[in-house]
Amino acid sequence: MVLPIYVYGQPVLRKVAEDIDPAYPNLKELIENMFETMDKADGVGLAAPQIGLPIRVVVVNLDVLSEDFPEYKGFRKAYINAHILEVGGEEVPMEEGCLSLPGIHETVKRGSKIRVKYLDEELNPHEEVVEGYLARVMQHEFDHLEGKMFIDHLSPLRKQMIKGKLSALLKGKAHCTYKVKTVHHK
Numbered sequence: 001m002v003l004p005i006y007v008y009g010q011p012v013l014r015k016v017a018e019d020i021d022p023a024y025p026n027l028k029e030l031i032e033n034m035f036e037t038m039d040k041a042d043g044v045g046l047a048a049p050q051i052g053l054p055i056r057v058v059v060v061n062l063d064v065l066s067e068d069f070p071e072y073k074g075f076r077k078a079y080i081n082a083h084i085l086e087v088g089g090e091e092v093p094m095e096e097g098c099l100s101l102p103g104i105h106e107t108v109k110r111g112s113k114i115r116v117k118y119l120d121e122e123l124n125p126h127e128e129v130v131e132g133y134l135a136r137v138m139q140h141e142f143d144h145l146e147g148k149m150f151i152d153h154l155s156p157l158r159k160q161m162i163k164g165k166l167s168a169l170l171k172g173k174a175h176c177t178y179k180v181k182t183v184h185h186k
């Protein structure tokens with residue numbers, strides 16, 4: 001089932017999300033719905049707060065990038081109770097967008113290497129070091145679990161430049177092809 005994506009201004013996007021119990025009801029179905037919602041919106045990642053749930057669940061699809069990054073062929077993964085333990089490597093600038101910030105694309109600097117822990121879809125625990133494009137996407141998505149969005153990383157000047165776009169989103173003017181929930185339609 002495709003779910004509406006919560007847009008900038010929705011309070012759930014600013015909450016610190018909580019770990020879930022492995023017995024969380026209908027977790028498989030929730031993850032399936034998140035994949036479907038992300039695919040419909042052509043996203044590479046989606047965090048549960050973006051569908052209105054303050055829990056630490058993230059889905060990532062890098063298969064769509066496999067033409068440029070062959071190593072990501074077939075890469076579709078869910079991360080449960082996900083946490084970043086350490087960010088390191090070089091600071092790399094790259095343009096980012098976010099399904100909760102339709103129409104806004106800005107360059108964000110992030111570390112090139114991270115150490116993360118999470119449970120996979122079968123609830124097996126993992127702790128690993130991740131680099132490259134996946135490290136970028138994970139930092140973006142796991143930020144959502146801390147109540148952060150990529151615009152929080154911008155300089156005051158860049159923030160000033162996108163002020164008009166942000167206030168349009170707060171007025172419910174989100175121009176995108178997927179279903180959204182702005183603060184204006186409850």
Ligand SMILES: [Zn+2]
Nearest residue numbers: 097098099100
């Ligand atoms: Zn995002």
